[in-house]
Amino acid sequence: MKKILMITAAAALLAGCQSDSQRDRALVGGGLGAATGAIIGAAAGGGVGPALVGAAIGGAGGAIVGGATAPKNCVAYDRNGNPFRVACP
Template identity: 50%
Template sequence: MKAALIVGAMALALAGCSEYSRQDRAVGGALIGGGAGAAIGAAATGTGTGALVGGLIGAGTGAIIGAETTPKACWARDAYGNSYRVQCR
């Protein structure tokens, strides 16, 4: 349980570093989904196989959701400090 909490905390910390690119969000979603899926799979089955399957399903689902929920427009500033919307990468 202690290891699951450490992995979850690390995943949340990495997800907070996202610059809102599709790739960053997919990686963050995969980390969070994989950790949550492994914890749920282990709790539900009590076996390593259940944790592995739950982690794989959670990572795949998290990557898809993370990539698809990327905001479509970001904010930037010009040389005068004025904000304007730009396309996110």
């Protein structure tokens, strides 16, 4: 029970991290997905095997969703040639 509580607390702390980088969001999403998948797999299957399968599936799914939902920022230039970030179309 303590393990599940610690993993849940760590997942909640990581969920609060905000990042614009697609790679960073994929890593955080993969970590959260793996932790959640491991917890659900262990609870449903009651062993190490289902926990590992759940972690693998959750990690892959979390990484895909985290990378896909990252905001895209493009660079535009004003009349003086100064760069600034804009939302990509």
